[in-house]
Amino acid sequence: MNAPPAALLDARYRLGPVLARGGMSTVYRGTDTRLDRPVAIKxxxxxLAADPAFRTRFEREARSAARIDHPSVVDVFDQGDDRNGPEPVLFLVMELVEGATLREVLRLRGQLGVPAAVAVLDRVLSGLAEAHRLGLVHRDVKPENVLISHTGEVKVADFGLVVAAAQAGASHVGTIMGTVAYLSPEQVATGTADARSDVYAAGILLYELLTGAPPFTGDTAISVAFRHVNDRVPAPSLIAGDVPPELDALVLRATDRDPAARPADAGALLAELRQVAHRLEVPRVPVPVPPSDTAGDTQPVAAVGMRGTRALPGGVPGPRPSTDLPAPPDHVHARRRSRRFFGIGIAVVLVIALAVGVGAWWLGTGRWTEVPSLVGVQESAAAKLLDDYGLVAGPASATFDDAAPAGAVLAADPPVGTRLLRGEIVTLTVSTGRPTVPAIDAGTAVATAEQLVRDAGLTPTRTSGDAEYDDTVPEGTVIRTEPAAGQPVAIGGPVTLVVSRGVEPPPQPQRVSVPLVVGQTANEAQALLAELGLSTVVQSALPFQLNENPTVIGQSPSAGAVVEAGTQVVLDTL
Incomplete structure (x- = not known):
């Protein structure tokens, strides 16, 4: 590292032993000589320090991080760029947290169980919520960046440093704008991140607190990132059987691949977590702290990078002291044994108290669950959701509904919010959509057709004007329906039955009234009678014809007679 121990940075900060080392930085235990207080110096x-773009971004992100004033966020005191040595030293002065990272706690304890997991995540989300309120996004929420002190304080560290490295082009193997095990799908796909990306990472963190391991693993970072984009995070209860359905649902909501489906920010997720904890009556337990015997050995501090921070032995490296020391007196042995037995006794009492608390939670409320909101959900998804809540979907009843699509749940019995013992049955009422006109065969009796229409939830109608002649369908039976079979109709809507009148009779001959044509010329009379469908015969009253277009002086049938079309009218001419 470019800053040796015992160096004085900015004529103020004295570097001590190395606490932790990461891929982008080294963290020292240090002293602020002006205020005479211990600090952590990254x-x-x-x-990176030699990169002007990184230095500019680093200073901007450090100033932003220093704005966060919250007990669950590591305080940033100062940042500097010391150029008094052979090469520039870029550093960040932070609050010194005496303890270990959450990663170390998980490594020592494994899964934390529901009460402890809720206690840890509550504090993590509190810190993130304050950052989100100020418009800041962490982008690399993970156990390595969560510190737990020996007194039970939980603090989120390293706001903005991932962005400083990535935007300055300082990415390296193992860093893809964050750590792949906790990256949101949008960070993998587009590199963009907002408060909902931190919510996704917090959901992954909750999964790991409950199960002891992150949900996705792989041989390469790319394979893990690919799973975040394409796979849904499984329910923690598949690994840890004591996880209630409500926490399963919270994890799945926080880690939805669609950012719009997640809580809007850490504050919203924190509110949901507290509601779930209150509803389940999760006992309040202390945050699990790292073993106290690590206080003098290591001080792990989170650093940027996929692999996180590696804790190093405390103290300045040097020759090992001799182990050939005189044996302590007997009273010292006795005192040590007494302290050891006292510590063991306290640990046993705490374990028993925790077990009793968890057992009481399970016996009191852990066996209980409640009916989730199911209205509008498809039946198959509702059955899966009930299973997630520890309930069983019974045989569903179906009914028509004008608004809900087919297969959507209309109601649940017992209704939403009802507390039930796990394993109880919930009966669903499912929509079959709008009723459809039944298929009625031509020739069906009217009474039968009307009953079929009623059975379909519709109203049969029939009027004399709806009857039609039909050569094939017997008189008095149904020809068809209007609307046609298969068409959706509002519940109780009318369906007209078109009834057959039998074979259509032949048409009646056309009858016309014979007009008066006397006085007209023969040609005019013939034309008029032809228009009415009557034929004509012209005969002269004389044995000879005086002109080619004589005048009509008589007609038979006479004017006004009603005759069939085609009747012959005799015209007498002169």
Whole structure:
């Protein structure tokens, strides 16, 4: 590292032993000589300190992080760029947290159980919520960046440093704008991140607190990132059987691949977590702290990078002291044994108290669940959701509904919010959509057709004007329906039955009234009678014809007679 121990940075900060080392920085235990207080000093790698773009971004992100004033966020006191040595030293001065990272606690304890997991995540979300309120996004929420002190304080560290590295082009193997095990799908796909990306990472963190391991693993970072984009995070209860359905649902909501489906920010997720904890009556337990015997050995501090921070032995490296020391007196042995037995006794009491609390929670409320909101959900999804809540979907009843699509749940019995013992049955009422006109065969009796229409939830109608002649369908039976079979109709809507009148009779001959044509010329009379469908015969009253277009002086049938079309009218001419 470019800043040796015992160096004085900015004529103020004295570097002590190395506490932790990551891929981009080394963290020292240090002293603020001006205020005479212990601090943690993160010194960036020389290759980053020499990059002007990184230095500019680093200073901007450090100022932003210093704005966060919250007990669950590591305080940033100062940042500097010391150029008094052979190469620049870029550093960040932070609050010194005496303890270990959450990663170390998980490594020592494994899964934390529901009460402890809720206690840890509550504090993590509190810190993130304050950052989100200020418009800041962490982008790399993970156990390595969560510190737990020996007194039970939980603090989120390293706001903005991932962005500083990535936007300055300082990415390296193992860093893809964050850590792949906790990256949101949008960070993998587009590199963008907002408060909902931190919510996704917090959901992954909750999964790991409950199960002891993150949901996705793989041989390469790319394979893990690919799973975040394409796979749904499984329910924690598949690994840890004591996880209630409500926490399963919270994890699945926080880690939805669609950012719009997640809580809007850490504050919203924190509110949901507290509601679930209150509803389940999760006992309040202390945050699990790292073993106290690590206080003098290591001080792990989170650093940027996929692999996180590796804790190093405390103290300045040097020759090992001799182990050939005189044996302590007997009273010292006795005192040590007494302290050891006292510590063991306290640990046993705490374990028993925790077991009793968890057992009481299970016997009191853990066996209980409640009917989730199911209205509008498809039947198959509702059955899965009930299973997630520890309930069983009974045989569903179906009914028509004008608004809900087919297969959607209309109601649940017992209704939403009802507390039930796990394993109880919930009966669903499912929509079959709008009723459809039944298929009625031509020739069906009217009474039968009307009953079929009623059975379909519709109203049969029939009027004399709806009857039609039909050569094939017997008189008095149904020809068809209007609307046609298969068409959706509002519940109780009318369906007209078109009834057959039998074979259509032949048409009646056309009858016309014979007009008066006397006085007209023969040609005019013939034309008029032809228009009415009557034929004509012209005969002269004389044995000879005086002109080619004589005048009509008589007609038979006479004017006004009603005759069939085609009747012959005799015209007498002169």
């Amino acid at each position: 010194v960036m790698e020389p290759r």
